[in-house]
Amino acid sequence: MTGRAVIKFFVSLKTSLWLLCLVIVVLLAGALIMPGEKAFLSVHSMPLLDWMRGQPVKSTWWLWASMALLFVLAANTLLCSIDSIVRKRKVTQWMLLISPQIVHIGFLFMLIAHLSSAAGGFKTFAVAAEGTPLEMPDNSVLQIKGIAMSFDSYGYLSDWSVDVEYWDNGQVMKQDRLMPNKPVFHKGVGVYVKDLRAFPNKMVLLEVSREPGAIWALVGGILFMTGTIAFLVLKMKREDA
Amino acid sequence: MVTAVYALPFYLLGLWKRVFLYFGLILQGVYIITRGLHLGRLPLVGPHDTLIFLSAAMVAFSIPFNRGTKGHPALSRGISFAAMVFTASGILWQPHNAPLPPVLKTLWFELHVVLAFFSYALFGIGAAIGVFSLRQKEVFREALQYRAILIGYCLFSLSMILGGIWAYLAWGTYWLWTPKELWTSIVWLFYTLYLHARLMQGWSGRPLASLGILGFVVVMFTYLGVSLFMKSSHTF
Numbered sequence: 001m002t003g004r005a006v007i008k009f010f011v012s013l014k015t016s017l018w019l020l021c022l023v024i025v026v027l028l029a030g031a032l033i034m035p036g037e038k039a040f041l042s043v044h045s046m047p048l049l050d051w052m053r054g055q056p057v058k059s060t061w062w063l064w065a066s067m068a069l070l071f072v073l074a075a076n077t078l079l080c081s082i083d084s085i086v087r088k089r090k091v092t093q094w095m096l097l098i099s100p101q102i103v104h105i106g107f108l109f110m111l112i113a114h115l116s117s118a119a120g121g122f123k124t125f126a127v128a129a130e131g132t133p134l135e136m137p138d139n140s141v142l143q144i145k146g147i148a149m150s151f152d153s154y155g156y157l158s159d160w161s162v163d164v165e166y167w168d169n170g171q172v173m174k175q176d177r178l179m180p181n182k183p184v185f186h187k188g189v190g191v192y193v194k195d196l197r198a199f200p201n202k203m204v205l206l207e208v209s210r211e212p213g214a215i216w217a218l219v220g221g222i223l224f225m226t227g228t229i230a231f232l233v234l235k236m237k238r239e240d241a
Numbered sequence: 242m243v244t245a246v247y248a249l250p251f252y253l254l255g256l257w258k259r260v261f262l263y264f265g266l267i268l269q270g271v272y273i274i275t276r277g278l279h280l281g282r283l284p285l286v287g288p289h290d291t292l293i294f295l296s297a298a299m300v301a302f303s304i305p306f307n308r309g310t311k312g313h314p315a316l317s318r319g320i321s322f323a324a325m326v327f328t329a330s331g332i333l334w335q336p337h338n339a340p341l342p343p344v345l346k347t348l349w350f351e352l353h354v355v356l357a358f359f360s361y362a363l364f365g366i367g368a369a370i371g372v373f374s375l376r377q378k379e380v381f382r383e384a385l386q387y388r389a390i391l392i393g394y395c396l397f398s399l400s401m402i403l404g405g406i407w408a409y410l411a412w413g414t415y416w417l418w419t420p421k422e423l424w425t426s427i428v429w430l431f432y433t434l435y436l437h438a439r440l441m442q443g444w445s446g447r448p449l450a451s452l453g454i455l456g457f458v459v460v461m462f463t464y465l466g467v468s469l470f471m472k473s474s475h476t477f
Contacts, residue, residue: 013440017437020437024427024431027426028427030423031423034418034419034420040418113415117416154339156342157343180344181349181411183413194412211414213415214415217416224398225395228398
């Protein structure tokens with residue numbers, strides 16, 4: 001295969017369609033394998049790539065295959081976008097040309113996010129009661145100051161909060177409060193309440209994690225939506241005209 | 242609940258005259274609003290609420306699309322039939338009246354779910370336009386189906402992104418490897434395939450109409466099949 005043939009293959013829309021079909025088929029296989037495989041019960045206990053390396057290939061082959069296909073799809077997306085901009089650079093409706101490329105960049109950012117989280121994430125769990133000190137990855141200490149829970153008339157948990165303090169070198173560095181959908185962050189590490197117990201003693205199950213892909217995913221999501229909405233509006237305007 | 246049941250005969254009559262479809266929508270709208278006021282939250286938890294919401298959303302979103310069929314009743318009949326099936330299925334399920342766990346009491350959850358069902362409704366309309374085109378054996382109303390699916394895709398993507406932000410705040414990760422998330426990716430990739438296939442010569446007409454129909458089959462399995470039969474963060 002000559003260099004020109006390789007580039008032709010990567011800038012082809014037909015290649016994109018075939019790759020999308022293959023990714024769908026591989027994910028469908030995964031969707032059938034996943035519910036029946038006990039190995040997947042531990043998939044969220046560590047970064048994905050570490051987990052995949054420790055599992056039998058018969059459980060994870062579809063993850064490896066989808067990752068390989070997505071690498072090729074990412075290259076295809078990037079080259080298609082560049083090719084499209086170069087070929088159509090003289091068009092009058094420039095926004096209509098550029099908006100799908102913004103969508104593509106958003107998609108690429110999301111792929112980077114997943115790769116980054118799968119490779120460089122960090123996750124650990126701890127059970128803690130009021131007063132329990134926990135050592136954090138940066139050697140500071142997180143202390144649980146108080147756990148508050150309220151229940152409605154049916155006995156369902158209606159709200160909760162967990163007060164925490166960060167200690168460093170014998171001094172309180174920061175005080176914060178964990179609430180539903182409100183984790184606490186310190187030096188890029190998040191602390192989340194995964195579960196609570198009211199009796200016999202108030203206890204919390206905490207997750208301490210770092211998700212390096214989160215920021216990439218957020219930027220990717222914003223770009224993706226900006227491009228999609230711009231494309232939608234421009235396309236509808238043009239069709240209505 | 243009675244109001245929701247009353248919508249059924251109107252949807253049935255909608256197969257005959259479109260105006261009845263809108264009466265059914267008004268009744269369902271009243272039911273959703275009163276139920277929401279009674280519960281003090283968005284009534285969108287469990288198959289009962291979501292199926293009724295889906296049927297109402299499908300009827301509501303079909304209004305502008307009916308104009309594109311130039312008075313042909315086939316599309317509104319398809320929507321009537323779908324609304325009837327979803328409403329009847331919704332009534333069969335017990336309403337979820339229990340208070341929500343604290344993690345679900347957030348605007349992120351409400352936006353995530355509402356947008357997801359709006360997109361399902363638009364994908365459903367896209368499929369109905371596909372069926373309409375295949376059955377009528379006339380020129381495929383490609384632009385109409387494309388518009389429904391493109392708007393649906395936009396809302397679906399936004400729902401996924403908002404769901405990711407919520408999941409990050411609630412559980413520390415924007416992505417969970419569960420069957421629901423996997424099937425959601427399949428839906429998203431499938432409609433990405435549809436939007437790109439439209440740009441290829443040879444895909445116009447029946448292949449694209451069929452893709453639009455098949456997409457909604459995947460959507461329905463993702464929504465009901467996965468939620469009911471597979472353990473995931475979205476289990477009913």
